[in-house]
Amino acid sequence: MAAEHALGAIILAALVFYTLSGGADYGGGMWDLLASGPRARQQRTAIEHAIGPIWEANHVWLILVIVVVFTAFPPAFATIMTALHIPMSALLIGIVLRGAAFIFRKYDSADDAVHRRWSTLFGAASFFTPFVLGLSLGALASGEIRLADGRLATGFFAGWTRPFAAACGLFALGLFAFLAATYLTVDTETDPILQEDFRARALASGLLLAPAALLTFLLARAGAPVVFAQLTSWWGPPLVATTSTCALVALTALWRRHFRWARAAAIGQVTSILVGWGLAQFPHLVVPDVTLMNAAAVTSTLHALLTALGAGGVVLFPAFAYLFYVFKHPARPARAGQGDRRAHGRIRLAAAVVVGLAIVGLTVVLTLNDRERAPRRAPSGCRGRIVIVQPPRGQPLECVCESGTLSACFSPGP
Amino acid sequence: MSPDLTFARSQMALSLAFHIVFAAVGVGMPVLMVVAEGLHLRTREPVYLDLAKRWADGTAILFAVGAVSGTVLSFELGLLWPGFMAFAGAVIGLPFSLEGFAFFAEAIFLGIYLYGWDRVPAGAHWLAGVGVAVSGMLSAIFVVTVNAWMNAPTGFEMAGGRIVRIDPLAAMMNPASLNQAVHMVLAAYVATAFLVAGVHAFFLLRDHHDVFHRRGLGIALALASVSTPLQAVSGDALARMVAIRQPAKLAAMEGHYRTEAGASLVIGGIPDDAAMTTRYAIRIPRGLSLLAHHDLRAVVRGLDSIPRDEWPNTRIVHWAFDLMAGAGFVMLAVAGWSGWLWWRRRRLPDDRWLLRALVVTAPLGLVAIEAGWIVTEVGRQPWIIQGVMRTSEAVTPMRGLIVPFVTFTLVYVFLSVILVYLLRRQFLATEPARRGVDRGR
Numbered sequence: 001m002a003a004e005h006a007l008g009a010i011i012l013a014a015l016v017f018y019t020l021s022g023g024a025d026y027g028g029g030m031w032d033l034l035a036s037g038p039r040a041r042q043q044r045t046a047i048e049h050a051i052g053p054i055w056e057a058n059h060v061w062l063i064l065v066i067v068v069v070f071t072a073f074p075p076a077f078a079t080i081m082t083a084l085h086i087p088m089s090a091l092l093i094g095i096v097l098r099g100a101a102f103i104f105r106k107y108d109s110a111d112d113a114v115h116r117r118w119s120t121l122f123g124a125a126s127f128f129t130p131f132v133l134g135l136s137l138g139a140l141a142s143g144e145i146r147l148a149d150g151r152l153a154t155g156f157f158a159g160w161t162r163p164f165a166a167a168c169g170l171f172a173l174g175l176f177a178f179l180a181a182t183y184l185t186v187d188t189e190t191d192p193i194l195q196e197d198f199r200a201r202a203l204a205s206g207l208l209l210a211p212a213a214l215l216t217f218l219l220a221r222a223g224a225p226v227v228f229a230q231l232t233s234w235w236g237p238p239l240v241a242t243t244s245t246c247a248l249v250a251l252t253a254l255w256r257r258h259f260r261w262a263r264a265a266a267i268g269q270v271t272s273i274l275v276g277w278g279l280a281q282f283p284h285l286v287v288p289d290v291t292l293m294n295a296a297a298v299t300s301t302l303h304a305l306l307t308a309l310g311a312g313g314v315v316l317f318p319a320f321a322y323l324f325y326v327f328k329h330p331a332r333p334a335r336a337g338q339g340d341r342r343a344h345g346r347i348r349l350a351a352a353v354v355v356g357l358a359i360v361g362l363t364v365v366l367t368l369n370d371r372e373r374a375p376r377r378a379p380s381g382c383r384g385r386i387v388i389v390q391p392p393r394g395q396p397l398e399c400v401c402e403s404g405t406l407s408a409c410f411s412p413g414p
Numbered sequence: 415m416s417p418d419l420t421f422a423r424s425q426m427a428l429s430l431a432f433h434i435v436f437a438a439v440g441v442g443m444p445v446l447m448v449v450a451e452g453l454h455l456r457t458r459e460p461v462y463l464d465l466a467k468r469w470a471d472g473t474a475i476l477f478a479v480g481a482v483s484g485t486v487l488s489f490e491l492g493l494l495w496p497g498f499m500a501f502a503g504a505v506i507g508l509p510f511s512l513e514g515f516a517f518f519a520e521a522i523f524l525g526i527y528l529y530g531w532d533r534v535p536a537g538a539h540w541l542a543g544v545g546v547a548v549s550g551m552l553s554a555i556f557v558v559t560v561n562a563w564m565n566a567p568t569g570f571e572m573a574g575g576r577i578v579r580i581d582p583l584a585a586m587m588n589p590a591s592l593n594q595a596v597h598m599v600l601a602a603y604v605a606t607a608f609l610v611a612g613v614h615a616f617f618l619l620r621d622h623h624d625v626f627h628r629r630g631l632g633i634a635l636a637l638a639s640v641s642t643p644l645q646a647v648s649g650d651a652l653a654r655m656v657a658i659r660q661p662a663k664l665a666a667m668e669g670h671y672r673t674e675a676g677a678s679l680v681i682g683g684i685p686d687d688a689a690m691t692t693r694y695a696i697r698i699p700r701g702l703s704l705l706a707h708h709d710l711r712a713v714v715r716g717l718d719s720i721p722r723d724e725w726p727n728t729r730i731v732h733w734a735f736d737l738m739a740g741a742g743f744v745m746l747a748v749a750g751w752s753g754w755l756w757w758r759r760r761r762l763p764d765d766r767w768l769l770r771a772l773v774v775t776a777p778l779g780l781v782a783i784e785a786g787w788i789v790t791e792v793g794r795q796p797w798i799i800q801g802v803m804r805t806s807e808a809v810t811p812m813r814g815l816i817v818p819f820v821t822f823t824l825v826y827v828f829l830s831v832i833l834v835y836l837l838r839r840q841f842l843a844t845e846p847a848r849r850g851v852d853r854g855r
Binding site for chain 2: 059063066075078080082089103107156298301304
C-alpha cells in the first residue's frame with residue numbers, strides 16, 4: 001500500500017475512534033440536557049461518571065486527524081480550513097464551551113441552580129458541536145467545494161449550506177446519541193432502574209436513526225453525486241447489509257436486555273457506517289479536486305510521519321488499555337498516611353550539588369551548541385571612512401567609521 | 415497592514431496568550447504534585463498526601479482548559495494561516511504529531527492519577543504522576559521546536575517558491591530548538607513555582623504554623639530556587655543565538671539602532687524609529703556586546719543593517735523584552751534570598767517580609783512568559799518563517815476576520831472570569847474543611 005493510502009486509512013481510523021469515544025461523549029451531553037423524570041439527577045451523575053475519567057484523552061483523536069491532514073496533505077488542509085472557515089470556527093466555539101462547561105460544572109458549587117446553568121450550556125454545546133461536525137464532513141463529500149489553479153474558487157459558503165450537509169449533521173447527532181445511550185446501559189449495570197431509563201433512550205434514538213439515515217442517503221443523490229454513485233456500486237449492498245444487520249442486532253439486544261451485545265453491535269454499526277463513507281469518498285479528501293495523491297507531501301515526510309505514528313501507537317495503546325483496566329478494577333481501601341519518619345538529612349548539600357551541576361551542565365551544553373557560531377571581532381580602531389565588517393552570519397556589512405568606532409552600517413545588497 | 419491581517423494576528427496572539435498560561439502551569443504542577451506524593455511515600459506524613467491531592471485537583475482544571483484551548487490552536491493554524499500550513503505543514507508536521515502523542519500520554523497518565531488513588535498500588539500511582547510530568551514536558555518541547563523552526567528554518571530545500579525536499583528530523587532539530595525548548599520548560603517551572611509559592615505564602619501570613627502551607631511552600635520554593643538560576647543561564651544562551659540568527663529581533667529587543675562595536679546595553683526608554691535612537695533610556699557601556707557575544711568589543715548589528723520594511727515593531731518588542739528580563743531578575747533575587755535563608759537556617763524560610771515578597775511576585779513568572787512570547791513572536795515580524803515567508807502571505811483570504819476575533823475574545827474573557835472565580839473559590843471555600851479530610855473520589 002502506498003504511504004498516501006496508509007495515511008488516508010489512519011485518518012479514517014482516527015475518525016472512527018473519535019466517534020466511538022468522543023462521539024459518545026457528545027451523546028452523553030445530549031442526554032444530560034434531555035435528562036428527565038424522577039431520576040434526572042442520577043442520570044446526570046451516571047453520564048458524568050462515564051465521561052469523567054477520559055474525556056480529555058478522547059479529544060486527541062480529532063487533533064490526530066488535524067495533524068495527519070496538515071502534515072501529510074498540507075494543501076488539502078489549507079483548502080478545507082479556508083472553504084469551511086465559518087463552520088470550523090463554530091465547531092471550535094462549541095468545543096471550547098462544552099469542555100469548559102463540563103469541567104466548571106464539576107468544580108463549581110453543588111448548588112442546584114448553578115449546576116443546572118452549566119448543564120444547559122454543556123448540553124446545548126453537545127448538540128451544536130456534532131451537528132456542525134456533520135455539516136462540515138457533508139460539505140467535503142458534496143463536491144461543491146472547487147479549486148481553480150490550486151486556489152479555492154467557490155467562496156466560503158459552498159457545500160455546508162445545503163440540505164445534504166444538514167442531513168449529515170442530523171445523522172451525526174442521532175448516531176452519537178444512540179451510541180451514548182447504548183454505552184450507558186452497560187455503565188449503569190449496578191442500577192437496574194437507571195439502566196431502564198437509558199434502555200428506553202437507546203431504543204428511541206436507535207429507531208429514529210433509520211429515517212435519518214434514509215434521508216441522508218436520498219439527499220446524497222443530488223447533494224453528493226460522486227459519493228452516491230460509489231455507494232450504489234457493487235460493494236454498496238453488502239455494506240448496507242452489514243450496517244443494517246448491526247443495527248437490527250443492536251436494537252434486538254437492547255429490547256431483550258443483552259446490553260453488552262447491544263454495545264458491541266452499536267460499535268459495529270458505527271464503524272461500518274464510517275468505513276462505508278470513507279470508501280465512498282476514496283480517494284478524495286475534498287470531492288472532487290483534492291485527492292490523497294495530488295495533495296500528498298514529499299515521501300520523506302510521509303515516511304517520517306508513519307514511523308512516528310507507529311512508534312506512538314506501540315507506546316500508547318498499552319497505556320490506554322491500562323487506563324480502561326484500572327477503571328474496571330474494584331477500588332482498594334484508601335491509603336492512610338501514618339508514621340512520622342522524617343525525610344530530612346543531607347538534602348541541603350545534595351540540593352546545592354544538584355543545582356550547581358545543573359547550571360554547569362546547562363552552560364556547557366548550550367555553549368557547545370553555540371560554539372561554531374562564535375562572533376568575529378570588529379577591526380579595532382577602524383581606519384578610513386568606510387570599512388567592511390564580517391558579522392557572524394551572512395553577508396559582510398559596509399560600516400561608517402567615526403572617531404575610531406563603527407557607526408551606521410548597511411548591507412551592500414546583491 | 416490590512417485590517418484583516420491585524421485581526422488574524424490578534425486572534426492568534428490572544429489564543430496563544432490564553433493557552434500558554436494553562437500549558438505552562440500544566441507542565442509545572444505535575445512536578446510539584448509528584449514531589450509531594452514522593453515525600454508522602456517516604457515519610458508517610460499525611461500532609462504530603464493532602465498536598466498532592468489538592469495540587470492534582472488544580473492540575474485537572476487547568477489541564478482540561480489547556481487541552482481545549484490547545485485544540486483551538488491546532489484548528490486556527492489552518493483557519494487563519496492556510497498559506498503557512500500549505501507551505502510548511504509537511505516540514506513541521508512531525509513534531510506536531512509527536513506532541514499529539516505526548517499529549518495523549520499525559521491525558522492517560524493524568525486519568526490514572528486523578529481517578530486511581532484507591533485503585534492502583536501506591537508505587538504505580540506515583541509512577542503515573544511521573545508520567546504526567548514527563549509527557550507534559552515533552553509536549554512543551556515538541557511544540558516549541560515548531561516555533562523554533564519558524565525562527566531558524568532548516569531541513570528543507572526550495573525550488574520555484576515550493577518546498578521540494580524535506581528532512582523532517584533536521585527541521586525539528588533546528589539550531590533554535592534546544593535553546594528555545596530549555597527556556598520554555600524552565601519558564602513553566604519558574605512560573606508555576608512562584609505562583610504556588612505565592613498562594614501558600616498568602617495563607618502562611620494568616621496562620622504562620624499551618625503545616626499544610628509550610629510543606630507546600632517548601633516544595634514550591636525548592637523548585638523555584640533550582641529552576642530560576644538555570645533560567646538565567648538559558649536566557650543568556652538564547653539571546654546569543656538570537657543575536658546571530660535574528661539580528662533584527664535582537665536589535666528591536668534591545669532598542670539598538672546603530673551597528674557598532676562595544677555596543678551599550680539599552681534599558682527602558684522609548685524607541686524612536688524616525689530618530690534612530692532610544693530616548694530616555696539607561697545605558698550600560700559595552701553591555702550589549704558582552705551579553706550578545708560574550709565579548710566587550712564585539713560588533714552588534716543594529717536596525718540600520720536591516721531594510722526598513724523588515725523591522726519589527728520596536729516599541730512592543732523592546733518593552734516586552736525589558737518586562738520579561740526585569741521580571742526574571744526580580745524572581746532571581748527572591749529565589750536567591752529564600753535559598754540563602756534556607757542555607758543558613760536549615761529550615762523553611764518563613765520571614766514575614768519574604769512571604770510578602772512571594773505574594774507580590776506570584777504572578778511574575780506568568781508575566782515573564784507572556785512578555786517573552788511577545789518578544790519572540792512580534793520580534794520575528796514581518797516574517798512568519800524567518801527570511802522565507804511573510805505573515806501577510808500566509809493569512810487566509812477570508813474577509814471580515816473581526817467577527818471571529820471579537821467572538822473568541824468574548825469567549826476567552828468569559829472563560830477567564832469564571833476560571834478565576836472558580837479557582838479562588840476552590841482555595842477559599844475548602845480551606846476550613848481541608849485538614850484530615852480525604853477529598854479523594
